[in-house]
Amino acid sequence: MSWKERIILILLAALNFTHILDFMIMMPLGNYLMPYFDLSPQQFSVLVSAYTISAAVSGFGAAFFVDRFDRKKVLLFAYVGFLIGTIGCGLAPTFITLFLARTFAGLFGGLIGAQVLSIVADSFPYERRGAAMGAIMSAFALASTFGVPFALYLANLISWHAPFLLVGFLGIALIPLIIRYLPAMTGHLQADDAPVQSKWSVITNVFADPRQYTALLFSGLIMFGHFSIIPFINPYMEFNVGFSKNFTPLIYLVGGVAAFFASNILGRLSDVYGKVPLFMICTFSALPMVFIITNLPPLQAYIPVLILFGLWFSAATGRGVTSSAMITSVVNPEHRGSFQSFNSSLQQLGSGLAALVAGFMVSKDPQTGKLVHYDWVGYMSIVTLLFCVYLGYRNFRHLEKPELTIVEQVH
Numbered sequence: 399m400s401w402k403e404r405i406i407l408i409l410l411a412a413l414n415f416t417h418i419l420d421f422m423i424m425m426p427l428g429n430y431l432m433p434y435f436d437l438s439p440q441q442f443s444v445l446v447s448a449y450t451i452s453a454a455v456s457g458f459g460a461a462f463f464v465d466r467f468d469r470k471k472v473l474l475f476a477y478v479g480f481l482i483g484t485i486g487c488g489l490a491p492t493f494i495t496l497f498l499a500r501t502f503a504g505l506f507g508g509l510i511g512a513q514v515l516s517i518v519a520d521s522f523p524y525e526r527r528g529a530a531m532g533a534i535m536s537a538f539a540l541a542s543t544f545g546v547p548f549a550l551y552l553a554n555l556i557s558w559h560a561p562f563l564l565v566g567f568l569g570i571a572l573i574p575l576i577i578r579y580l581p582a583m584t585g586h587l588q589a590d591d592a593p594v595q596s597k598w599s600v601i602t603n604v605f606a607d608p609r610q611y612t613a614l615l616f617s618g619l620i621m622f623g624h625f626s627i628i629p630f631i632n633p634y635m636e637f638n639v640g641f642s643k644n645f646t647p648l649i650y651l652v653g654g655v656a657a658f659f660a661s662n663i664l665g666r667l668s669d670v671y672g673k674v675p676l677f678m679i680c681t682f683s684a685l686p687m688v689f690i691i692t693n694l695p696p697l698q699a700y701i702p703v704l705i706l707f708g709l710w711f712s713a714a715t716g717r718g719v720t721s722s723a724m725i726t727s728v729v730n731p732e733h734r735g736s737f738q739s740f741n742s743s744l745q746q747l748g749s750g751l752a753a754l755v756a757g758f759m760v761s762k763d764p765q766t767g768k769l770v771h772y773d774w775v776g777y778m779s780i781v782t783l784l785f786c787v788y789l790g791y792r793n794f795r796h797l798e799k800p801e802l803t804i805v806e807q808v809h
Contacts, residue, residue: 402581406521407533409580410514412572413477414537417510419545420484420503420565421449426546426632426650429643430558435493439630439769443757445493446629448500450750453508457743460509461601461736469520469583473513474576479506481569488562508746512738517583519726519738527723532665535719536658543654547647554643604740609728609793614744616789617725621748623782624714626775627692629753630760638768639703640696652704653711660712665719673720674795680716681787685780687713692776724794 424446432442464472483503490496514534522530549561604610635641635649668676687710694703729737756775763770 403521403530405579406517406581407530409572409576410517411534411537411540413473413510413569413576414514414534415541415545416565416569416572417477417480417507418537419541419549420480420507420562422541422546423549423561423565424449424500425629426550426646427553427558427561428629428633429636429646430553432633434558437493439633439760439762440757441493443629443753445497445500446753446757447750448497449504449507450746450753452501452504454743454747454750456505456508457512457739457746460512461739461743464509464512464736464739469513469517470576470580471582472509473517473580474573476506476509476513477569477573477576479503480510481566483507484562484569485566488559488566490559504746508742509739511745512742515722515726515741516738520583526669527726529662529665529669531723532661532663532668532719535661535665535715535722540654540658543651543658546650546654550643550647550650604737607728610737612789612793613725613728614740616786616793617721617741618744618748619782619786619789620717620721621745622752623779623786624717624752625749626752626756626779626782627688627772629756630769630772630775631691634692634694634769634772637762638696638772639694640698641700641703645700648700648704649707653707656708657711657715660715661719664712664716665723668716668720668723673724674791677717677720677724677790678787680713680720681783681790684710684713684717685783688776688779688783692773692779721790724790727794 428442428446431437431445432439435441437445460472480503483499483501483506486499486502487496490499518530518534519527549564552560552564604614631649632646635646636643664676664680687706690706691710697703725741726738755778759771759774759778761770762768
């Protein structure tokens with residue numbers, strides 16, 4: 399990569415770090431917020447999904463106009479609004495104000511992911527996009543490795559308000575760097591003499607191409623399958639397995655370190671051996687881990703649990719890197735921003751529905767305080783991800799160069 403490309407990736411990864419940390423920290427705060435506001439699992443799932451549902455709505459609406467503007471300007475506009483909402487979460491005194499602040503943050507946060515992926519796709523060809531996506535996805539690993547454990551440490555030290563304020567202040571410090579070093583992204587804009595398309599063309603373009611609408615379904619289902627088990631990991635580890643609040647941040651520390659290396663290594667391997675084979679390997683390897691995580695009995699075996707989560711984070715990150723690179727390949731640059739807005743909307747909708755469905759499947763035993771039926775959520779996740787394997791192979795296998803696939807190398 400050139401230095402210009404590296405600077406773009408560093409800035410986008412840093413922005414993605416704050417965006418993902420804000421999204422991720424809500425779920426591990428379940429065992430803080432549920433007793434603080436006296437919430438049921440259903441109420442907590444509504445609080446988690448407030449961000450994702452509003453992000454899905456804004457992402458869908460943005461698809462109708464986002465390709466008409468410089469991607470950098472859209473990204474900055476969305477990021478400022480997202481930071482205002484996040485700081486509002488940190489200052490929220492009640493459940494209702496926290497819910498409203500999460501909804502506001504989601505309205506702007508729903509635009510961020512689409513712009514980040516569109517900028518990466520515009521800047522890197524498909525043959526090098528796996529490594530670029532790996533660098534961007536490493537922000538997820540860093541958020542898990544450093545962001546979530548430190549945020550939970552602040553929650554233990556100060557209160558649950560502190561993690562949101564941390565994200566807000568980090569984002570404010572990042573804005574001048576984005577303005578200064580991220581170049582304008584206008585290469586996708588059509589010439590003045592280009593034919594004017596109908597405002598509904600962003601939808602008709604998607605539904606006229608089976609690859610595009612199948613890719614959107616594929617993307618949303620991946621998020622549904624992955625995030626269905628996440629909101630209740632921390633409460634389950636504390637209330638059912640018996641781990642303390644001081645231990646659960648280690649899950650994200652170990653998982654984040656593993657995911658950081660996995661995102662970069664698997665991203666590069668996917669450029670060599672093919673995105674589809676690596677996606678299938680990562681997905682299949684994660685399924686037994688989902689079963690174990692959602693069926694853990696009470697125990698004090700810390701090391702095996704940390705190893706388990708490290709492997710699961712690695713597999714999930716590899717699945718995310720490869721699927722992101724696959725999805726961006728089905729649309730031309732001039733329509734990529736709109737498509738990625740639809741994609742972001744479907745992803746947010748998938749994760750939001752996952753939290754809602756999981757919240758209504760899981761209940762709390764009034765006598766023991768333990769969560770009940772969390773294993774059902776795991777089974778739902780496994781079935782969903784198996785269907786994603788089918789969709790991924792059917793829709794994207796033609797993208798791989800035959801001489802670079804694992805199957806051809808074996809033969």
